[in-house]
Every structure is written in structure tokens, then in C-alpha cells.
Amino acid sequence: IDVKAYDLGDPQLSSVTVVPVSIRHVATVPPEIGLGFADDAYNVEVPENATANMLIKTLTIINSRAHHDAIPLTCEIMEGNERGLFYVNVTEDRNCELRLKKAELDHENQANYILKLRLNTLSGLVNPDRNTTMVKIHILDVNDNEPQFIFPESSNQVAKGKYFGAIPQDSVIGTSVLQVKAEDKDSGRLGQVEYSVIPSDTGSDYFSVDPTLGVIKSKRALDDIQIKVLPFKFSVNARDNPGTQVNTHSTQAPVVVNLIADRHRLILVVSDGSPDKIQDSVTQVREVLEEHSGLVVGVEKVAARQFQSTNNTVEQDNTGTDVWFYCVDPSTELILDRNSSRVQRSLMDHVSEIFRDVSGRVHATASQIHAPLIPAKPVQAIAISWEVFPYALIVIAFIIVVLGIVGIIYICISWSRYKAYKERMQRMYVVPRYDPVFVEPNLKEYETQ
Missing domain, CATH: 2.60.40.60 (Cadherins)
Structure with missing residues (x-):
């Protein structure tokens, strides 16, 4: 082929070169009779408890019978088989079959696999539009796990x-x-x-x-x-x-x-840690108590710190925390009294180590372990129900009137008895009164020597 190149100047200049073109003969077949997969995509469901070498899907190869058996034909997995769970074979009918190589399917780890398969044969015998296909494998969940x-x-x-x-x-x-x-x-x-x-x-x-x-x-x-x-x-x-x-x-x-009562409860005081902060670390607090005591420790609640004021009232400090807990004997599984020798020996004798480790883990100061505080009983005013008050007054007045009448009757009866007694005494015999008698003194005088 002669190719001429020229410019647009005046005068116009040009040159000519020769481009050789070679024709290469390639043996091809029409697409309608070429080898290829019957479909470009497949969907398959496989249970997760499938065994090794289980047949997953047979992929039909079109026009495979139209060519001689001596023509080589293979299938391969190009993508999606990173774990090596699958493999492909060519059957006697010159179709591709997809099988499970390893019985390691697990729906919980991976629920789907997408494989890309390719058909390999002589280049002139394959249909280029159908030499690859996609296989989407859905792993079906089976009940293979216990709670x-x-x-x-x-x-x-x-x-x-x-x-x-x-x-x-x-x-x-x-x-x-x-x-x-x-x-x-x-x-x-x-x-x-x-x-x-x-x-x-x-x-x-x-x-x-x-x-x-x-x-x-x-x-x-x-x-x-x-x-x-x-x-x-x-x-x-x-x-x-x-x-x-x-x-x-x-x-x-x-x-x-x-069953828990007040005699079982103990309180760990964290003086400078809020309840919200300590609640997030309550597991670590329980672990420290168990490590040093050897007992099973249960946390009943986490609340704001309580303290006793000078007038014996219990007040609350929201900047501190009370961790309410109890101890269980690991051998008998019975809850222990806080004053028992086991608790005193296992827990109270190691308070310094407990305070140190709890403070280090919760990043706050553990300062005390004590029994629950007993608040002083407040003096309560009795509320008066004004709806009942008038009736109460009427009842009280009635009682006063009845008692007054009884008192008057008693006084009258007593006065009558007194008057009768007085009259009876006046009628009794009275000794007559005698006139005074004067005796002349003895005028004789005696001299004694």
C-alpha cells in the first residue's frame, strides 16, 4: 500500500512510502458451532454440612459432541477459590462439573462464594462469547451448632x-x-x-x-x-x-x-469515683475481691457513696461510689455473714492489698470496707386529716360530757353519804361536861435535916 503525505504550503511538498500488509491464515469456526458454556451465570445452593467431593453443579458445554474427542477440553476456576474449597473436572460427556474439595463450608463465616470459570480448548474452536461463566454458590445454614x-x-x-x-x-x-x-x-x-x-x-x-x-x-x-x-x-x-x-x-x-439480708452485705467505698465510672469497671472490682479472698463475690448494686454526718443522719455524696457486695463460700455455696470468721480471715485481713489493686484498676481511690449505714430514725409529724378532724372533736366532746355526768353523779352520791354520816354522828351519846374543881393546897411545912 502506497501512502502519500503532503503539506499545505506553496509550493506544496509531498513524499510517498510503501506499507506492507501480511495476511495470516487462522482456522476458525462460526460462533454458532463453537465450544462454550450453555449459560453465562449459575446460582447454586449448598448446605454447609456438605461432604468432600460432593457434586455442586454440572455445567453443560454446547457443541461438545460436534467435535472429535481427541480435541483437548479443560475447565478451570479463575477467581473466587482463594481457600481452595472447590475444583472442576471434565466428564465423559465432555461437560464441566464443579465439586467440593474440602468439607469446610460454614455459613456463619461466609455465606456466599462467587466463582469465575473458564473453558480451555483450541483457540479456533472456542466461542469467545461463551468461554467464561459465573457460578454463585449460596451456603445454606443448617443447625450444626449448640447454644x-x-x-x-x-x-x-x-x-x-x-x-x-x-x-x-x-x-x-x-x-x-x-x-x-x-x-x-x-x-x-x-x-x-x-x-x-x-x-x-x-x-x-x-x-x-x-x-x-x-x-x-x-x-x-x-x-x-x-x-x-x-x-x-x-x-x-x-x-x-x-x-x-x-x-x-x-x-x-x-x-x-x-437469700440475702443486711448481715450479709458489705460496702466497698471508692471515694473519688462516680457511680457511672465505677459501673463500667465493676467486673474488675469483683475480680480483685475474689483474687484476694478466695471466695465467690457477687455485686448487688453500685450506688452513690453514703456517709454519716455529725448528727447521725445518712447523707449522700455523688462524687463517690458504694459498691454493695456479698461473699459466698465456694465449698458449700452458702452466703456468708460479714462478721463470720471466714470473711474476716479471707477478706478483711487483706484490705490494704484490695485497696491498692482496686485503685489501680478503676483509677480511683478505694478507701474503706464497712457494713451498711443505719440511718437515725427521723421525728415524723403526724398528718391531720381535716376530713376526719370534726368527727374526732365530736367524739372527744361526747366522751367529756359522759365523763362529766359520771363525775357529777359521783359527787352527789358522795355528798349525800357524807351528810348522812354527819347526822348519824350527832345522834350518838355525848359525855356531859363537868365544872372545874379547885383543891386547896396543903399548908403544912416540913423541915428536913
């Missing part, structure tokens, strides 16, 4: 794997004790958890659990419980896939509940 209870962190080995709680003996029916929680890694309904109390000798008669929230509440009065029944011990069952009796898993957790 797992989440227990409060504790340094005491006895407390691990158990729930400990306490409830006042005079509490009303329906008072919350504690909350249990279990998680299931399955999704959807298979991951929902339902709670129930397993029937036992003691605890199941007095407590119930919310089937959805896991909150344990009292269902009977506790003011007449005998000491031999304590502590309450029962188990809570957590079951997944609620509403059906098949394809379900369950697990149990033991619960220990004690």
Missing part, C-alpha cells in the same frame, strides 16, 4: 461454669435475680435460643425464667424458707430452633441462688 452459655468472668474456679445470684428474703413475687445468656452461631431461627428451668427438688419450685430474655425471677414468696433448703440450686436449659422438637440442640447451666 453456648456466656458466664460472668470469675477468678474462682468454683464459680466458672455457674451462675450465682442473691435475692432479699422479703422481696415480692416477680423480683428479678439475675440474667442468663446463651448464644448460637447459627443464623435465623436456627440461631434463636429459648430458655426454661429444668424441674428439680428445690429451685424450680421458687423460680422461673423468661423464655426469650433469660431473666430469672421469683415465682413464690421467700419469707418462710427453712435454712436447710438453702441455697437454691437448679439448672436452666437453653434450646435453639424453638417451636419444633426436631433438628434442635440444647445445653444446660447450673444456677445457685442465696
Whole structure:
């Protein structure tokens, strides 16, 4: 091919060059008879418990029969198989089959895989518009996980794997004790958890659990419980896939509940930490108490610090915090009196170490451990109900009138008796009065020697 180039000047200048073009022969086939995938995208569902070498999908290759079997044909996964879970083969019918290589599918870790497959053969025999396809694999969730209870962190080995709680003996029916929680890694309904109390000798008669929230509440009065029944011990069952009796898993957790009174309570004072701040670190405070005492420690509440003023009234300081707690003997699982030798020996003898570690963990000053303060009884004025007051006055007046009449009658009767007595005395015999008698003195005188 001669190519001429010229400018637009005057006079016009130009030059000519020769461009050779070579024609290369390539063996091709029409697209309608070329090899390729039957579809450009596939959607497949596979259960997460599928076994190794399981057939996932057979991908049909069009026009594979129209060519001789000696023509090479392979399939490969180009993208999406980073973990090496899948592989492809060519079947005897010259189609591609996608299989599972490793039985490691987990819906909770990855719910979908998108694979890009390519068909490899002679370049002149493949249809370029159909030599690749996309396969989207949806991993179906199956109930392959059991519910797992989440227990409060504790340094005491006895407390691990158990729930400990306490409830006042005079509490009303329906008072919350504690909350249990279990998680299931399955999704959807298979991951929902339902709670129930397993029937036992003691605890199941007095407590119930919310089937959805896991909150344990009292269902009977506790003011007449005998000491031999304590502590309450029962188990809570957590079951997944609620509403059906098949394809379900369950697990149990033991619960220990004690009755708490003022003689059991202790208060850890943090003088310069607000309740909001200490509430976030209450787990660390409990861990310190358990580490130094060797007892199971439960935190009843976190409140503003209380102190006793000079006039014996209890006042409140919102800049400080009172951590109310109690101790449980790990061997008997019974709640301990704060004045017991076990508490004094295990806890009160290590207060300096406790204050040091608590202050370091909550970044505030732990200063004291004491019993709950007893406030002085205030003098209360009796409120007068003005609706009842007039009737009270009438009743009082009536009583005064009745007592007055009784007094008058009594005085009259007494006066009549007195007058009768006086008249009777006057009628009695009276001794006559004699005139005075004068005796002449003896005028003789005697001389004595």
C-alpha cells in the first residue's frame, strides 16, 4: 500500500512510502458451532454440612459432541477459590462439573462464594462469547451448632461454669435475680435460643425464667424458707430452633441462688469515683475481691457513696461510689455473714492489698470496707386529716360530757353519804361536861435535916 503525505504550503511538498500488509491464515469456526458454556451465570445452593467431593453443579458445554474427542477440553476456576474449597473436572460427556474439595463450608463465616470459570480448548474452536461463566454458590445454614452459655468472668474456679445470684428474703413475687445468656452461631431461627428451668427438688419450685430474655425471677414468696433448703440450686436449659422438637440442640447451666439480708452485705467505698465510672469497671472490682479472698463475690448494686454526718443522719455524696457486695463460700455455696470468721480471715485481713489493686484498676481511690449505714430514725409529724378532724372533736366532746355526768353523779352520791354520816354522828351519846374543881393546897411545912 502506497501512502502519500503532503503539506499545505506553496509550493506544496509531498513524499510517498510503501506499507506492507501480511495476511495470516487462522482456522476458525462460526460462533454458532463453537465450544462454550450453555449459560453465562449459575446460582447454586449448598448446605454447609456438605461432604468432600460432593457434586455442586454440572455445567453443560454446547457443541461438545460436534467435535472429535481427541480435541483437548479443560475447565478451570479463575477467581473466587482463594481457600481452595472447590475444583472442576471434565466428564465423559465432555461437560464441566464443579465439586467440593474440602468439607469446610460454614455459613456463619461466609455465606456466599462467587466463582469465575473458564473453558480451555483450541483457540479456533472456542466461542469467545461463551468461554467464561459465573457460578454463585449460596451456603445454606443448617443447625450444626449448640447454644453456648456466656458466664460472668470469675477468678474462682468454683464459680466458672455457674451462675450465682442473691435475692432479699422479703422481696415480692416477680423480683428479678439475675440474667442468663446463651448464644448460637447459627443464623435465623436456627440461631434463636429459648430458655426454661429444668424441674428439680428445690429451685424450680421458687423460680422461673423468661423464655426469650433469660431473666430469672421469683415465682413464690421467700419469707418462710427453712435454712436447710438453702441455697437454691437448679439448672436452666437453653434450646435453639424453638417451636419444633426436631433438628434442635440444647445445653444446660447450673444456677445457685442465696437469700440475702443486711448481715450479709458489705460496702466497698471508692471515694473519688462516680457511680457511672465505677459501673463500667465493676467486673474488675469483683475480680480483685475474689483474687484476694478466695471466695465467690457477687455485686448487688453500685450506688452513690453514703456517709454519716455529725448528727447521725445518712447523707449522700455523688462524687463517690458504694459498691454493695456479698461473699459466698465456694465449698458449700452458702452466703456468708460479714462478721463470720471466714470473711474476716479471707477478706478483711487483706484490705490494704484490695485497696491498692482496686485503685489501680478503676483509677480511683478505694478507701474503706464497712457494713451498711443505719440511718437515725427521723421525728415524723403526724398528718391531720381535716376530713376526719370534726368527727374526732365530736367524739372527744361526747366522751367529756359522759365523763362529766359520771363525775357529777359521783359527787352527789358522795355528798349525800357524807351528810348522812354527819347526822348519824350527832345522834350518838355525848359525855356531859363537868365544872372545874379547885383543891386547896396543903399548908403544912416540913423541915428536913
